[in-house]
Amino acid sequence: MLAKRIIPCLDVKDGRVVKGINFLGLKDVGDAVELGRRYALEGADELVYLDISATLEGRKTFAELVSRVAEAVNIPFTVGGGIRSLDDASRLLDAGADKITLNSAAIARPELIGEIAAKYGRQFVVVAIDAKSGPDGRWQATTHGGNKPSDKELFSWAREAEERGAGEILFTSMDHDGTRNGYPCEVYAALSDSLGIPVIASGGAGSVADIAAVLTEGKADAALAASIFHYGQYTVAEVKRQLAETGIPVRL
């Protein structure tokens, strides 16, 4: 049976992980390669590395980091942050990334999804959507970390992304992100039902019960989490063990 995936997310700035991480005995907690290896050993199903560098120099460092991650880590990993062109995607593929995420750049120029998928296959392209619910209940996709509204609506944009060649949709509710109050499961379920490609839930997990809910009621295929792992609340192995106890298929 296909397992639900648990995916730790690491934010990287100038080559180093910037959020606090809970691995005891790790001398350099900022080392993105070592952390990736530790997560993989703990049972992470995939990893996501997001580049939040703002400088050209930071971007270069990130590409070098991707090569080192590919050498060291024996599970699939996705990279994102600042990918604006087929060339950017090609560089990261050549460095060894298994998938890339597109966010603002896909909203600005949706053709980019198809250009990358045509060259490298749809399994390589994850479209990330950060959306906020409006007073009318409409979920509006945003860019720039939720600060800038776009003209795209979550459901129609996700379907368009699928038609253009996206292999997965990574949806973050900006209303829930960082709150640790759980995910909007009904929105995830409707999104998952409306698509023929996997949906990854992101942002809002405060407990294993929240993750379990989005993987069952929310019909998500995978859950991406950062703070729940980084702040020492749970290890990946603990989360998966607890999910397994509730009957959710996970790889142990």
Added chain:
Amino acid sequence: MIAIIDYDMGNLRSLENALDRLGAAYTVTADPDTIRRADKVILPGVGHAGLAMDNLVERGLPDVIRSLRQPVLGICVGMQVLCRDSEEAPGKPCLGVFDAHVRRFSPAPGCKVPHMGWNDIRNLEGKLFKDLPSGSYLYFVHSYYAGLCPDTVATTLYAGEMFSAALRYENFYGTQFHPEKSGSVGERILQNFLAL
């Protein structure tokens, strides 16, 4: 020396990195003599099966591959082109080493296509799966699958279909999953192949 066949079907970095981690020596090549002389041959592949066959034909490799007597491992599309034919390449014969027909998953409610992620393999047979328990999880990414056939040596269930997770005929092995991306279990399978 292992020959990784280079026929422009996807990135080989993952496989090279996995072999590096195992300390195995390899060369990436499309040269028939180098392939024939290798101790082991790996035929990787990500992408379209029809294009994969075209690329093999263009490089004069189908007969070279069929005639190999050393252990050969096809991975993902590399395994699919070793089958008889594929719905992804209508009217085009594949290499015909495995007696399997490759079909597309029909989308079923709650079953997304591609089949992507970790799934368990069962009914394991042979040395490729030495020391691996039934129910081990491997990483899959594919929209087409080889049906069950006499060459099936591991099975997986998805979208209501039981299909071949791995095939074997004489010295030819094929895995639908990606051992190079499947954690320590995948590494074990690669080691088992290298030890053949």
